[in-house]
Amino acid sequence: MSRLANPILGQYVPGTSVLHRLDPRSKLVFVFLFMMAVFLANNVLSYMLLVLVTATAVFLSEIPLPLIFRGLKPVLYLIGLTAFLHLWMTRGGDVLWQWGPVSIHENGIVQAGWTSLRFFILVLMGTMLTLTTSPIELTDGLERLLSPLTRLGVPAHELALMMSIALRFIPTLWEETEKIMKAQRARGADFESGGLYRRAKSYIPVLIPLFISAFRRAEELALAMEARGYRGGEGRTRIRELRYRMADGILLAVLLLLVGCLLWLRN
Template identity: 50%
Template sequence: MDKLILGRYIPGDSLIHRLDPRSKLLSMFLFLMIVFWANNLVTNALLFAFVMLLLFLSNIKLSFFLNGLKPMIGIILFTTLFQIFFTTGKDVLWEFWFLKVTVEGIEQAGIIFVRFVLIIFFSTLLTLTTMPLSLADGIEAGLAPLTRFKVPVHEIGLMLSMSLRFVPTLMDDTTRIMNAQRARGVDFGEGSIVQKVKAVIPILIPLFASSFKRADALATAMEARGYQGGDGRSKYRVLSWKMADSLAIAVMFLVGLALYFLKN
């Protein structure tokens, strides 16, 4: 549980930490667009160097980003191997039955691998340098124009805020339940896959029960305090767009422009 990255924020005063959450979300959106323009060695090297520079500016250890990569390593390896063995090309290096390894397949697999790693690193950087509640406020502010179409933007932001807020609480509940089950003789690491799945059931049932009780208590507390929705409510956390945020977006556009001209 200590290595969980989802919903985790590492306090700091770096340049990345001080950026507005709206600029970080917009940068993430732009990054997801331009990362697909990196389709050769030069563009991938440029984008990799850019992401490494951002990680350095965040003053966060690389181990945190590697921990964020671990849950996705299975999907990354599967996709990479699929590209190696099933991408057709002229220069065949090895062939057996329907499996074929080509130079083009290896190049494509390398690009896909780097693309996965960069996306995970950038998204991990976003969550580690932005408080969950500020991130939810940024999403709510970004969706504000949708209120003209009767979209409940405030309620969406509220759900995100509460969801991110209770991730650590659910992890604590899971640890407490697992310790209680271990004290009763349950072993979560031994046996076949079926036995391991059965061992998880004693965790899920009390965890769901605890979550529903907590949600009911939260709803009661909000009603007791007179919560009426987002109409006319002021903000405790006021977002402020600064010059650094505009420069961050400009840098993303410059990187995208460079990748566009350098791609194949």
């Protein structure tokens, strides 16, 4: 399966847009606070403001819309499901439709609408972060943001390193899986037929070698890092220095303005 035909939710798309060039730290902080601010909205005007900000972000990212939405597809199903549940489960207000014990209340419709919109805004803004920030930038930013916490014993550097190694090895392990599956298939393994239980069981000959090779790789990686003098984050300099620019300041201003407006608009 090719990657373009089926983009993974929020997979990084290289580019040079304003959003791409923002400092990952300010993007992380913005998205984090934005997500909390979303819950301040409780009327039409405040939601409209959120939609406006999200739409601006999508526009500024210069990422083609179809690409964004193809990645979001699985989430859209989830949103549809929650809206559906809200429709039937939420009580209150006038009863609009009733059939035996099943009924749709006015509040159900309102809730279904607002919740889906809120959910959608949250996910979309989250993907805007990962779509425009490479995993390396993301982990770098996270490390720097967490670094004040090292004094409290939070292993910021180690956490960031773990994250970047995990991301780095996803394609490698995927390749390995394909290779092992081929080999076991040549030994007559069948991954396609049978019920759920049988099919799950048929993956044991793939999973065990995969785990073993993952451990082997981990050991080799640790050894290679030590051999090259790795001794944790202390005193480590980096080739890409993070630097706040003008745009980061503007982003911060936008964030403050947004929170202010939300507080003023909500009732």
